[in-house]
Amino acid sequence: MSEPGGDEPSLRVRDLAYAYPDGTQALFGVNLTIGRGERVALLGPNGAGKTTLVMHLNGILTPGHGSVEVAGLPVAKHTLREVRRRVGLVFQDPDDQLFMPTVRQDVAFGPANMGVRGDELDQRVRRALERVGMLDAIDRPPHHLSFGQRRRVAVATVLAMEPEILVLDEPSSNLDPASRRELADILRGLDVTVLMVTHDLPYALELCERALILSGGVIAADGPTHEILGDAELLAAHRLELPYGFAVPPRTSIHDLHAM
């Protein structure tokens, strides 16, 4: 079992193919590599298999063919425990992820399953909540929080496990502009590797310097975000489109953004 960090890429997916139990094939050989500290957006039309791909990253689904490695550790039955610590998956619906009676118990669930107890557990919970700015909600029940707050707590539940890579499924969906901004600031401030599945192209441009397009069950494009978003034909070919009135800002200002 290789140690995380160092020069192993955070994520390496090789020739991943997968079909559902009813026979529909979803992935036809996905290849991608994400290095430590990178922030990558995963774009693509509905039904392209983005969520399916994501569920392979922490072993919920087993590939029909191909492999997944997280910081050098292959995803397999006997490594699931460690893989699930390394891959922090934030689901689209925070209500699915906040299933405990209080915020504290939800954030503690992950590390507790890894054996963390007592003071250390308490510290981890507080640190994670601080990082998302939700420390004062620590003893409240999740249904008392607004949607945006629940999203942030969902991120904290995963951060508490000190993951290698944070995988977010549509993080900005259903958020009002202020919450969107708050979440962007939080994500920018984290020093984990980030893989973000999103339809929100401006958000992808703002936060991720690299973008992948998953279409037809394969990676159809892989490059700097501003290049991909600047190629209107490429976008149109995969049912993607920039929002009305949005133009990709000139290269230099993006560089500054990502350098922050």
Added chain:
Amino acid sequence: MHVPDGFFNAAVSVSAGVVAAAGVAVCLRAARRELDDRTAPMAGLVAAFVFAAQMLNFPVAAGTSGHLLGGALAAVLVGPYTAVLAVSVVLIVQAFLFADGGLTALGINILLMAIVTAVVGWAVFRLVTAVLPRGKPAITAASFLAALVSVPASALVFTLLFWLGGTAPIDVAAVAAAMGGVHVLIGIGEGLITALTVSAVLAVRPDLVYGARGLAAPLVLRTADGETRVPQPAAPAPAAPARRPGRFLLGGVAVALVLAGVVSFYASGDPDGLEKVAGDKGFDAGEEEHGLAGSPLADYGVQGVENERLSVGLAGIVGVGVTVVIGGAVFYLVRRRTGDETAPGRVGDTGRAAV
């Protein structure tokens, strides 16, 4: 209706509590065998569904409306074990958090509304689907009958418990009549709602209906060499395993009934071993009236039935009947079921869950 404190005497409340606890324990083990680590979230969500569904208003006519009980519906949708757990949890939460149902009557409420409805509902469902040709209409019809029977069955057990230890001085026959009629009507409503709901789920996600396992079309893989059919996991075959033990069971019950109903009367009236010793040694003076001495079945007779032979015989038959029902229910729930309960994940399981 949730039974409050004080409606049944202590003996019946405690006994029902013991039976309910045993039933729930059996279902906890069985559900965990079926669902493994999914048990808690799945049963919890089903319980939330049952609670919500019980609040649905189904108008009947001019101002009156009916509500779903849900035991049989849950049994058809998620199987008897998870159904019992889900409805029991609803009742427990209602008692502890909403003051609905006496704390001392929790055992009775769980027995009546969770265990009897789900178990009877499932039994009727299996019986009917075994007889009818396979397919969605059969499942819908079976759901209707299952829910229909579950309601008067629950009322029957209520009447039985009332006969044994109700604290109200009413003629049991009158109670039975009042309960029976109304509850068949309620049963029809329950059957209708259940059948329609099961049919609605079958139309969209038949793979989620526990009672419809084995109905899915076989998986066909198209390859370069042509089509191959992938055999489905073995559908539950209710007829086959029931055949041999069925005959044995019926035979056994028949013998028990004859013994209890007829032969018992001719049993010796002399004191049995313990009584004789007690009499000889003189410690029978401390003998106390059994707590249930005043109950309708005390001293192996039926209160109110004058003819001795008939009285003893009837008591015997009722005793056997109750034992067979309870014992049979426990046996049925506990026995290892090969094939169906260990069937691999249903189509549409993990593979599609979060898409």
Added chain:
Amino acid sequence: MGAGHHHRIHRPGDTPVHRLPPQCKLAAVAAFAIVVVATPRTAVWAFAVYAALLAAVAAVARIPPGFVLRRMAIEIPFVAFALALPFIGLGERVPVLGLRLSEEGLWAAWNILAKATLGVVASILLAATTEPRLILQGARRLRLPPLLVQIAMFMLRYLDVILDEMRRMRIARESRGFVARDLRAAPVLARSAGALFIRSYERGERVHLAMLSRGYTGVMPVLDDAAAPPAAWARALSLPAAAAVVAVLALTVA
């Protein structure tokens, strides 16, 4: 049944009763109910004492009487049944206010009314002074099977979510002009019920996946589970203890 009259009973506060550990309160109320049910119905004075005990608890917990009375509506069907007993009961009849009522029936009615009411009030006081999730925690400490308590916790967590979805479906139906008047509405309502089941089930599966993703291996980690100090037990059990003294007196003296 769950026919829509379930108000959340919890009334937040910071009284000694509120602060008692939940397992103590739960045990105390259950024991109290048992003692009440075991008391012979003829000892009418005993029930008056029980009522006084509960009133004292309510006073300490600062629960207003109106609050309790409003939530006692749940009892009404059985009150109606109990009141009918003197009229339909068997046995000797005695003249009361010009009517000939069954004596057994009168006693039975009193028995049910008194015990059921005391039981309901005690339950209301428990629910009013204890947060729902803490009641479940208390149940677990009292050795209720952990899996059962876990199921209850998930039920409680997602009840509001499911009820919300049900409400949204009703609004969607009504926005399309659907009014449920009679039996012909049943298929539409059942379709909603079916959709609700599917959504609930799928959510259950997603929650399970979320649990797996955070390392769940089948056993819930038990975290905050402090044992209650003996002093707390003593305070809580004083209620059933006092009731027990009354009951013993009633059983021996009567």
